[in-house]
Amino acid sequence: MTARIIDGKALSNTIKEDVAQRVTALKEKGLTPGLAVVLVGEDPASSVYVRNKAAACEKAGLHSEVIRLKADITETALLDVVLDLNANPRIHGILVQLPLPAHLDAAKVIETIAAEKDVDGFHISNAGLLMTGQPLFRPCTPYGIMKLLESQDVALRGAEAVVVGASNIVGKPMAMLLLAAGATVTICNSKTRDLPAQTRRADVLVVATGRPEMITGDMVKPGAVVIDVGINRLPDGRLTGDVEFASASQVASAITPVPGGVGPMTIAMLLVNTLEAAERSAG
Numbered sequence: 676m677t678a679r680i681i682d683g684k685a686l687s688n689t690i691k692e693d694v695a696q697r698v699t700a701l702k703e704k705g706l707t708p709g710l711a712v713v714l715v716g717e718d719p720a721s722s723v724y725v726r727n728k729a730a731a732c733e734k735a736g737l738h739s740e741v742i743r744l745k746a747d748i749t750e751t752a753l754l755d756v757v758l759d760l761n762a763n764p765r766i767h768g769i770l771v772q773l774p775l776p777a778h779l780d781a782a783k784v785i786e787t788i789a790a791e792k793d794v795d796g797f798h799i800s801n802a803g804l805l806m807t808g809q810p811l812f813r814p815c816t817p818y819g820i821m822k823l824l825e826s827q828d829v830a831l832r833g834a835e836a837v838v839v840g841a842s843n844i845v846g847k848p849m850a851m852l853l854l855a856a857g858a859t860v861t862i863c864n865s866k867t868r869d870l871p872a873q874t875r876r877a878d879v880l881v882v883a884t885g886r887p888e889m890i891t892g893d894m895v896k897p898g899a900v901v902i903d904v905g906i907n908r909l910p911d912g913r914l915t916g917d918v919e920f921a922s923a924s925q926v927a928s929a930i931t932p933v934p935g936g937v938g939p940m941t942i943a944m945l946l947v948n949t950l951e952a953a954e955r956s957a958g
């Protein structure tokens with residue numbers, strides 16, 4: 676079997692066009708949705724992500740501000756920046772790019788963001804709302820993956836879904852969204868005893884480990900839908916996912932490529948979350 680390639684770039688473009696239309700309608704009512712992205716330090720990967728987020732906002736007609744702060748900023752000064760953004764009426768969404776330098780307490784910073792502006796969906800009250808089935812903001816990457824699955828008409832009710840990776844950003848919220856859609860969900864972590872035995876049960880396999888090509892074709896159930904969240908730079912400069920595409924695409928029925936799969940969806944859903952935050956702020 677050769678898997679169908681799930682085109683995240685194309686779907687993200689459709690979603691971004693829809694956002695742009697809704698932004699135009701909102702602007703006609705006198706409201707421009709605004710996103711603030713806070714970047715602490717100069718991590719090269721984070722800098723690229725932040726630039727891409729700001730560019731996508733501008734293209735869709737949203738207002739965006741990037742706040743670049745020195746890597747040695749004190750926690751108090753960073754919290755003050757967040758508090759100012761909470762009070763800023765032009766800003767409807769606040770995103771603090773992670774990871775933060777080690778001297779800053781990321782949990783404390785996230786908890787300081789006003790929950791109704793937490794477009795990442797990382798605040799504990801948003802995590803709790805998601806867990807109890809009343810989501811306000813769905814974290815962007817898992818939300819984008821749900822849209823990809825929907826676009827492929829993947830039946831989730833009663834399906835075996837296996838999520839490899841248990842981060843607060845991807846793995847845990849992904850599991851909650853799949854569960855809410857009626858899947859039977861297994862979350863694997865770095866201590867999982869027999870990972871291949873778990874992944875081979877999956878009708879839907881979502882991999883977010885940050886370990887290049889760790890999931891190989893022999894770990895995939897024939898006909899499974901494989902979603903690869905990873906984006907890793909190999910020593911030869913090539914970009915690759917957490918799934919070995921060449922072997923997995925021979926076994927799966929559908930698979931996301933890297934790049935061009937999950938990555939573009941994350942930004943599209945950030946725009947959706949920011950737009951909806953602005954719509955809600957207008958009552």
Ligand code: GUN
Pocket residue numbers: 770771772773774795815816844941
């Ligand atoms: N770092 C990696 N992914 C993300 C994300 O979705 N949001 C934020 N804020 N930081 C990240």
